[in-house]
Amino acid sequence: MTKPTPWKRKHLTGIEHLEPGELETIFETAESFKATLTRSNKKLPSLRGSTIVNLFMEPSTRTRIAFEIAATRLSADVITVSGNASSLVKGESLRDTAMNIQALNADMIIIRHSAAGSAKYLSEIIDIPVVNAGDGAHEHPTQALLDAFTMREHLGKDLRGKKVTILGDILFSRVARSNIWALTKLGVDLTLAGPSTLVPKEFEKFGVKVSHKLKPALADADAVMLLRIQHERQTSTHFPSLGEYTSMFGLNQLRAGYLKPDAIIMHPGPINRGVELDSKLADSGRSVILEQVTNGIAIRMAVLYLCGSYKDQKKGKA
Amino acid sequence: MSEYLCIKGGRIIDPANDRDEVADLYVKGDKIVGALSESELKEASIVDATGKIVCPGFVDLHTHLREPGDTSKETIGSGTMAAAAGGFTTVVCMPNTKPPADNAGTIQLILDAIERTAVINVLPTGCLTAEREGEKLAPIGSLEKAGVVAVTDGGHCIQNTEIMRRAVEYATMFDLPIFDHCEDASLTDGCVMHEGEWSLKLGLRGMPRAAEDIMVARNAILAEQTGARMHLQHIASASALDVIRWSQKRIEEKQGARLTAEVTPHHLAFTHEHLAGYDTHFKVVPPLRTEDDRQALINGLLDGTIECIATAHAPHTEIQKDHEFDYAPFGMNGLETAFSVCYDVLVKAGHASLNQLIGWMTYKPAAIINRPKGTLSEGSSADFTLIDLEATWEVTEEGFRSLSHNSPWLGQTLPAQVTRTYYRGELVYSLS
Numbered sequence: 001m002t003k004p005t006p007w008k009r010k011h012l013t014g015i016e017h018l019e020p021g022e023l024e025t026i027f028e029t030a031e032s033f034k035a036t037l038t039r040s041n042k043k044l045p046s047l048r049g050s051t052i053v054n055l056f057m058e059p060s061t062r063t064r065i066a067f068e069i070a071a072t073r074l075s076a077d078v079i080t081v082s083g084n085a086s087s088l089v090k091g092e093s094l095r096d097t098a099m100n101i102q103a104l105n106a107d108m109i110i111i112r113h114s115a116a117g118s119a120k121y122l123s124e125i126i127d128i129p130v131v132n133a134g135d136g137a138h139e140h141p142t143q144a145l146l147d148a149f150t151m152r153e154h155l156g157k158d159l160r161g162k163k164v165t166i167l168g169d170i171l172f173s174r175v176a177r178s179n180i181w182a183l184t185k186l187g188v189d190l191t192l193a194g195p196s197t198l199v200p201k202e203f204e205k206f207g208v209k210v211s212h213k214l215k216p217a218l219a220d221a222d223a224v225m226l227l228r229i230q231h232e233r234q235t236s237t238h239f240p241s242l243g244e245y246t247s248m249f250g251l252n253q254l255r256a257g258y259l260k261p262d263a264i265i266m267h268p269g270p271i272n273r274g275v276e277l278d279s280k281l282a283d284s285g286r287s288v289i290l291e292q293v294t295n296g297i298a299i300r301m302a303v304l305y306l307c308g309s310y311k312d313q314k315k316g317k318a
Numbered sequence: 319m320s321e322y323l324c325i326k327g328g329r330i331i332d333p334a335n336d337r338d339e340v341a342d343l344y345v346k347g348d349k350i351v352g353a354l355s356e357s358e359l360k361e362a363s364i365v366d367a368t369g370k371i372v373c374p375g376f377v378d379l380h381t382h383l384r385e386p387g388d389t390s391k392e393t394i395g396s397g398t399m400a401a402a403a404g405g406f407t408t409v410v411c412m413p414n415t416k417p418p419a420d421n422a423g424t425i426q427l428i429l430d431a432i433e434r435t436a437v438i439n440v441l442p443t444g445c446l447t448a449e450r451e452g453e454k455l456a457p458i459g460s461l462e463k464a465g466v467v468a469v470t471d472g473g474h475c476i477q478n479t480e481i482m483r484r485a486v487e488y489a490t491m492f493d494l495p496i497f498d499h500c501e502d503a504s505l506t507d508g509c510v511m512h513e514g515e516w517s518l519k520l521g522l523r524g525m526p527r528a529a530e531d532i533m534v535a536r537n538a539i540l541a542e543q544t545g546a547r548m549h550l551q552h553i554a555s556a557s558a559l560d561v562i563r564w565s566q567k568r569i570e571e572k573q574g575a576r577l578t579a580e581v582t583p584h585h586l587a588f589t590h591e592h593l594a595g596y597d598t599h600f601k602v603v604p605p606l607r608t609e610d611d612r613q614a615l616i617n618g619l620l621d622g623t624i625e626c627i628a629t630a631h632a633p634h635t636e637i638q639k640d641h642e643f644d645y646a647p648f649g650m651n652g653l654e655t656a657f658s659v660c661y662d663v664l665v666k667a668g669h670a671s672l673n674q675l676i677g678w679m680t681y682k683p684a685a686i687i688n689r690p691k692g693t694l695s696e697g698s699s700a701d702f703t704l705i706d707l708e709a710t711w712e713v714t715e716e717g718f719r720s721l722s723h724n725s726p727w728l729g730q731t732l733p734a735q736v737t738r739t740y741y742r743g744e745l746v747y748s749l750s
């Protein structure tokens with residue numbers, strides 16, 4: 001297992017460029033924060049006095065709330081700006097929105113945006129840390145971190161050699177991409193599964209296996225991670241129907257039997273019960289879906305804390 | 319200004335005439351002449367070209383000048399100054415203006431603006447279909463009468479094959495070449511880059527090669543069956559080249575019209591890997607593809623499958639390019655950097671000779687539109703360019719004559735510099 005290395009980053013725009021030691025640093029930090037979550041007084045003073053702007057240009061209630069709670073636990077003030085509700089962003093470019101937020105003396109921006117690369121683009125415009133809360137089909141780093149964190153709790157801290165399968169719409173999934181980077185860095189034996197239209201063979205270039213057959217993809221897996229399947233404009237030409245998907249690729253009791261007996265079932269939510277995942281399985285003892293949600297708070301606290309402390313280092317030097 | 323001009327002691331390269339020698343080049347009025355009389359020589363302005371290349375002015379078959387309608391991006395004046403700075407003396411401008419050049423009146427408007435503001439030769443194209451919508455034929459005969467050198471929907475590929483067939487068939491009556499941007503739009507809807515390893519990594523929607531290959535095949539088949547002179551714009555796919563080769567052979571056997579293709583400097587220089595940083599300067603269509611495609615394009619030039627180099631100069635304002643990758647427009651500036659970039663990736667890299675490169679940028683494109691340009695033959699228009707191969711230059715925003723600066727070469731140092739450009743015997747660009 002890799003040793004934690006000091007955190008030197010200002011932004012977290014993705015997992016792809018992180019070192020394994022940096023992942024360990026985030027996990028260790030998250031572990032210590034997680035221990036405080038069950039206290040009666042949950043607040044820590046770490047980011048007291050700083051203002052974090054939650055810039056959600058694309059709606060996502062879950063991620064937004066998780067970041068809000070994480071920031072609040074660290075005593076930061078959080079302001080959420082939603083792309084479709086605010087006059088600040090109406091017809092205004094991302095550059096101008098960002099410049100305004102900076103002019104309002106925010107100390108950090110968390111951004112969710114439908115366009116890939118937008119978090120990186122934002123980080124090049126402004127001087128304060130940028131945390132990516134999902135950019136198009138590119139990355140969703142905190143989701144991958146909380147997923148790996150949850151696996152560490154169940155499968156052991158050393159994930160090397162563990163077999164994990166991600167099943168579903170990989171092509172359009174930022175969660176899948178961030179997980180590919182995170183899990184391969186941690187030494188996981190990773191398989192991507194699903195219909196050929198949503199799981200192109202070319203993903204093998206990133207050091208993972210690609211399978212369109214469920215039995216071998218799930219056989220002896222230590223964890224299976226399901227992705228939400230939507231049959232909307234974006235994917236309507238990629239597979240015939242939700243019913244067809246469920247019959248070919250949905251995780252049901254029979255298919256769950258291919259997994260290792262103590263394997264865990266994961267899902268970033270929100271679940272389509274009965275589509276990608278059988279409802280009973282979702283609520284079974286093998287499901288760690290709600291633990292993922294809780295861990296999301298600790299992971300996001302760690303990320304905000306680490307990126308926020310970058311700013312302190314810089315101030316100290318000046 | 320003297321009526322006579324003597325460009326002294328340069329290395330004259332005129333691939334159309336297989337000429338490569340250190341000699342003097344003579345100009346009388348607006349024409350190249352073989353010699354000047356002693357008295358004419360006395361009167362002549364002398365330009366010392368020692369150590370410089372003297373070659374025909376470049377010809378670009380694919381320039382977007384944006385006028386009328388998008389004059390914040392470019393005008394015929396600024397675009398031709400940029401062209402002159404790049405060593406071009408003839409450019410063919412695309413009809414995707416606002417309004418589109420789909421009627422004789424708009425062509426006349428463009429010709430008037432050319433007359434007033436162009437510093438070099440500008441040849442307009444007209445649309446194949448009304449409003450460039452791909453649904454109804456444009457008045458191609460009237461466009462030809464108004465003076466277009468080719469018909470094309472400029473940046474928009476006609477999706478309906480029946481319309482394309484009729485457009486091509488109709489255009490052949492006027493012996494007009496048809497230029498096409500080959501793209502099956504049903505395969506590229508919402509896509510912003512080449513489909514492959516990098517699109518997967520970046521989470522950007524990818525255009526498959528098939529989108530280009532399918533339309534190349536369709537167009538090649540229509541060209542063969544109608545005898546049309548089809549010119550395929552900015553080819554970027556290795557497999558499309560195989561389709562072109564196959565078709566060129568069939569057409570040759572039938573002794574029908576030629577099927578030609580062009581390649582851009584940026585497709586010769588870059589691959590999809592250059593999009594790693596989401597830099598919108600690299601957002602072009604057809605997209606930058608793989609290293610294998612890039613190598614195939616170079617080979618396509620060398621074996622003659624690709625006839626010429628064209629810039630696809632597509633100016634966009636900084637404000638438009640400064641966005642999230644998905645929201646930025648496609649296209650990059652190309653006129654001012656074209657020769658240097660091609661010199662770098664073709665000649666310096668050891669793939670081609672300087673004479674080959676100059677051929678791909680001069681008489682070869684001119685032949686596609688059937689114009690006696692791109693040569694230093696006696697009696698031809700005195701359109702020529704002086705180049706310092708030893709010089710290097712830094713690409714800067716301030717250095718651009720184009721109104722737009724959307725160039726991925728900004729900040730880079732390029733080899734070989736155009737030092738002077740003459741059009742009809744007049745100096746239209748001089749490196750200060």
Ligand SMILES: [Zn+2]
Pocket residue numbers: 472473474499551552603604
């Ligand atoms: Zn085009």
Ligand SMILES: [Zn+2]
Pocket residue numbers: 380382412472473630632
């Ligand atoms: Zn074009």
